[in-house]
Amino acid sequence: MDKIRTPSLFPQRKKQKGMHPPISLSSCEVKFSELVIFIMERKMGVTRRTFLMELARRKGFRVENDDSVTHIVAENNSGAEVLEWLRGHKMRDSSRFELLDISWFTACMEAGKPVNSEKKHRLMEIIEEGESSRAKDVLTDERYQSFKLFISVFGVGLKTSEKWYRMGFRTLEEVKADKTLKLSRMQKAGKTHSKRSVINLIVKDAVWTFLPDALVTITGGFRR
Numbered sequence: 001m002d003k004i005r006t007p008s009l010f011p012q013r014k015k016q017k018g019m020h021p022p023i024s025l026s027s028c029e030v031k032f033s034e035l036v037i038f039i040m041e042r043k044m045g046v047t048r049r050t051f052l053m054e055l056a057r058r059k060g061f062r063v064e065n066d067d068s069v070t071h072i073v074a075e076n077n078s079g080a081e082v083l084e085w086l087r088g089h090k091m092r093d094s095s096r097f098e099l100l101d102i103s104w105f106t107a108c109m110e111a112g113k114p115v116n117s118e119k120k121h122r123l124m125e126i127i128e129e130g131e132s133s134r135a136k137d138v139l140t141d142e143r144y145q146s147f148k149l150f151i152s153v154f155g156v157g158l159k160t161s162e163k164w165y166r167m168g169f170r171t172l173e174e175v176k177a178d179k180t181l182k183l184s185r186m187q188k189a190g191k192t193h194s195k196r197s198v199i200n201l202i203v204k205d206a207v208w209t210f211l212p213d214a215l216v217t218i219t220g221g222f223r224r
Contacts, residue, residue, distance in 0.1 A: 028057040028058060028060070029060055030060060030061075030062055031059075031060025031061075031113075032060055032061055032062065032113065032114050033062060034070075035061065035062065035070055035071060035114050036062045036063075036064050036068045036069050036070045036071065037056060037061055037062065037063045037064075037069070037070075037071050037072075037073060037105070038063070038064065038065060038069040038071070038072050038073070038097075039052055039053055039056075039063065039073045039105070040072060040073065040074040040075070040077065040082070040085065042074065042077060042081070042085055043074075043075060043076045043077055044074075044075045044076075052105065055109060056105070056108075056109065059108075059109060059112055060112075060113075061108070061114075069097060070096075070097060070098065071097060071098045071100055071104075072086075072097045072098070072099050072100065073100050073101075073102055073104065073105045074099070074100070074101065074102065074123060075101070075102040076102075077123070078123065079099060079122075079123035082099050082123055083099075098117055098122070099122065099123040100117055100121050100122060100123060101120075101121050101122070101123055103120065103121055104117050104118075104121035107121075142170065143165060145170075146161070146164075146165050146169070146170045146171070147161045147162075147165065149171060149172055150164055150165070150169075150172070150175070152172075153172065153175075155184055200216075200218045203216060203218070204216045
């Protein structure tokens with residue numbers, strides 16, 4: 001059976017003053033023998049990887065570098081990047097493993113025991129389904145949808161969007177209907193005009209202040 005070929009788990013480095021040596025593998029009690037974790041060093045670094053491996057072992061998890069591995073954990077890597085890494089290490093059958101994000105590992109450490117892997121933890125989700133459930137959840141979230149509407153108004157940013165959302169507004173119609181709102185000049189114009197129209201009005205107003213007879217025409221991207 002193929003093995004994961006990677007540098008030694010504990011590279012021989014010059015001992016630094018004040019640093020504690022890695023814990024002995026034999027000193028850690030294995031509580032969850034059915035689950036074997038391999039932590040990818042790619043984009044993580046040796047020091048952080050070593051720390052996480054020792055943390056997992058202290059909590060009773062098995063962390064190995066052989067054909068007993070059942071779960072591969074990666075940080076800041078996409079499913080495609082992990083697959084490419086596996087192929088580079090002569091591992092063709094990725095179905096043997098669960099390819100998981102570091103967030104799953106963190107959840108296990110916090111719980112002190114293995115937790116079920118959810119869609120948000122799985123690196124293969126985008127490859128298999130063509131989309132991320134986490135991204136989909138954000139895009140369909142009521143708060144996101146409201147902010148998207150509010151920010152489309154010229155002169156409205158995140159701060160104002162947050163304020164309107166906290167006031168209970170969810171649509172621009174609700175904002176327009178409230179007569180108690182104090183709006184800036186740009187926001188008032190933005191409620192009834194598109195951003196292009198507002199920019200057009202502002203530019204014309206500025207030009208005509210100095211050149212009353214000037215002809216002003218919006219061009220380029222603002223005209224489309």
